[in-house]
Amino acid sequence: xxxxxxxxxxxxxxxxxxxxxxxxxxxxxxxxxxxxxxxxxxxxxxxxxxxxxxxxxxxxxxxxxxxxxxxxxxxxxxxxxxxxxx
Amino acid sequence: xxxxxxxxxxxxxxxxxxxxxxxxxxxxxxxxxxxxxxxxxxxxxxxxxxxxxxxxxxxxxxxxxxxxxxxxxxxxxxxxxxxxxxxxxxxxxxxxxxxxxxxxxxxxxxxxxxxxxxxxxxxxxxxxxxxxxxxxxxxxxxxxxxxxxxxxxxxxxxx
Numbered sequence: 355x356x357x358x359x360x361x362x363x364x365x366x367x368x369x370x371x372x373x374x375x376x377x378x379x380x381x382x383x384x385x386x387x388x389x390x391x392x393x394x395x396x397x398x399x400x401x402x403x404x405x406x407x408x409x410x411x412x413x414x415x416x417x418x419x420x421x422x423x424x425x426x427x428x429x430x431x432x433x434x435x436x437x438x439x440x
Numbered sequence: 441x442x443x444x445x446x447x448x449x450x451x452x453x454x455x456x457x458x459x460x461x462x463x464x465x466x467x468x469x470x471x472x473x474x475x476x477x478x479x480x481x482x483x484x485x486x487x488x489x490x491x492x493x494x495x496x497x498x499x500x501x502x503x504x505x506x507x508x509x510x511x512x513x514x515x516x517x518x519x520x521x522x523x524x525x526x527x528x529x530x531x532x533x534x535x536x537x538x539x540x541x542x543x544x545x546x547x548x549x550x551x552x553x554x555x556x557x558x559x560x561x562x563x564x565x566x567x568x569x570x571x572x573x574x575x576x577x578x579x580x581x582x583x584x585x586x587x588x589x590x591x592x593x594x595x596x597x598x599x
Contacts, residue, residue: 377540379465383549386468417469 356424362435365423368397373407374431381407382414389420392438397423400434407432443472445593447586451480451510452519453528453543459599460546466595467553474593475550476586478560481599482567484513484543485559485574502568509567513543551577558585 371388373381381402392398400411408425411434415422423435444466448459463473477485488511498506510516514532521527532542541549550557557578564570564580571580590596 375539377538379461379468380539380541382465382468414469 356422357435358424359426362424362426362433365397365399365435368399368435371398371400374401374403376402377404378406378410380404382410385411385414389418389438394438394440397435397437400436402432402434403430405432407434411436441470441472442595443474443589443593444595445586445590445597446473446475447596447598448475448477448481448484449479450519450599451483451516453513453516454518454520454531455599456481456484456513456516456543457546459597460543460550462597463550463555464546464553467550467555473550473553473555474558474586474589475555476558476560476581476589479563479567480509482559482563482569482574483510483516484547485557485578486511486513486569487573487575488512498568498570502565504568505566506568506573509569513547516543560586 369388369392371384373384376384381400381404385398385400389398400407402411411425412422415436420439421437423437425432425434427433444463446459446463448456450456459475463475466473486509515525516528517525518527518531534540535542558581559574559578561580561582564574
């Protein structure tokens with residue numbers, strides 16, 4: 355069950371991790387690096403261009419116990435949203 | 441948190457990339473990772489040429505092996521289309537333009553993430569490689585150590 359694009363876009367000031375331009379495993383390394391600074395319950399947005407990230411960030415969230423909220427693609431960038439659960 | 445073990449037997453640049461990408465990915469997913477380097481895989485742990493002290497206690501054959509083995513991770517050849525290193529250079533050019541991490545960068549990131557690297561002392565003896573020729577911060581052990589780690593692991597790869 356994932357949020358709609360409108361819902362994702364309406365999330366107020368998530369922590370943004372820019373992993374655009376880097377290839378696997380760059381985006382999950384970046385996500386791992388930044389998640390520590392995100393308060394539990396807050397949303398983190400990962401920006402990426404590697405299409406594998408569409409599968410990888412949800413898989414990373416499942417393993418790490420965070421809630422994957424959904425994603426959308428816009429202007430050549432993939433936007434992925436997750437809520438830090440613990 | 442679970443654990444992953446990877447045996448790095450190959451000294452091929454592309455296979456080392458795969459091994460280190462998996463290791464880094466697992467570490468980023470909060471897994472404990474142990475990489476056990478044996479035979480040709482040891483070449484990835486060698487210090488760059490020049491940084492190596494001369495080991496006087498090697499036999500002639502050990503000297504020959506260690507002289508033929510690549511001196512640094514970035515000097516390793518591809519498993520296919522290597523063409524005496526030209527293929528590797530071309531691939532690295534493409535990797536750079538695509539922002540793909542090199543083996544040296546992946547290894548550095550793996551260390552930062554706390555991936556444990558163990559060098560097999562038996563194959564170090566066979567190939568005539570001394571501890572002074574390998575990078576710092578690694579451990580030295582044999583098959584029992586690897587098997588002990590593998591017992592606790594839920595993914596075990598031989599690359």
